[in-house]
Every structure is written in C-alpha cells, then in structure tokens.
Amino acid sequence: MFNPNDFNEDEFKEHEFVAVTHRPIWIMQLVVGLVVLVGVLVVLALICRCCCRSGSRGRVIAPQTVTVLHTGTAAYPAAGAAPYPSAAPYPSAAPYPSAAPYPAAAPYPAAAPYPAGAPYPTGAPYPTSSPYPPAPSAPDANACPPSYDQVMGTKQPPYNPHAPQ
Structure with missing residues (x-):
C-alpha cells in the first residue's frame, strides 16, 4: 500500500512534543491533607456538641441575677416601686359533689326555631321502579x-358471524 519512499521521517523528527506541565x-x-483535616475537625466538633448537649438538657440557662443597691433620691415626681404581683391562692380542695363557682348554663329552648322536618327515614320523593x-x-x-356422547350426539352449527340472530 505504501512504498518506503512515500514515508518521510524528517517531518516527524522536526516536531517537538511539549510536555504538559x-x-x-x-x-x-x-x-x-487540609480537606481531610477540616473534615475531621467538623466531625469532632459535632461529637463534642452532642455530648455537651446531653449534660445540659433540662437546665435553664440564664444570666445570674445581680442586685444593685442605689441609695440616691428619686427624681421629681417621686415614684415608688410597684409591688410585685402575687399569685392568687388556689381554691381549697373540696369533695367532688360541690357547688361550682360558675353560673349554671341556660336551659335548652322548648321549641326549635326552625320548622319540624319529616321523621327519618323518609320515602323517596320520586316514583320508584x-x-x-x-x-x-x-x-x-x-x-x-x-358426557362425550351428549356433547357429540348433536351436530354443531357452523360458525357464521354474519348469520342473522
């Protein structure tokens, strides 16, 4: 297919291959290494957070109360501090069948404010078939x-889909 004279090696020897840097x-x-280190630190932080959270479950985390004593005079008009509202005492326990502290409900009306309907179940409003x-x-x-004799004793009609019924 190719003759040795058709192939010229000089064209290939002059070409330089540039290596990809x-x-x-x-x-x-x-x-x-940095990606692995960051991943390990995130996992350790999550583990520490979960362990520390279980120890503080149920605690009320709030700042400490600080009492400041101020002995100066109040500015005009002199206003005193309002007393702290105290909770009303819970009613004392009484035996079960006792009078309720709330009013009794109103009785039901004697007659309904709408016309009385037919008693249930009613008949159909249309004629039934x-x-x-x-x-x-x-x-x-x-x-x-x-049996075989019963089936084969009579001649079967020929199959004709266009026959009148």
Missing part, C-alpha cells in the same frame, strides 16, 4: 360436565 505533587498532597329481577342461579357446584 502539572503542579508539583506536594501541592496536591497539601490540599488533600320495580325491583331488580333475581339473579340467575349458578349451576350446582357438584354437577358433572356433560
């Missing part, structure tokens, strides 16, 4: 199929 391998190792005919009964479950 890559980053040094230590940079890639540094990046992978005759009931459905009874369903055909199924053959006896223990009945045997017809």
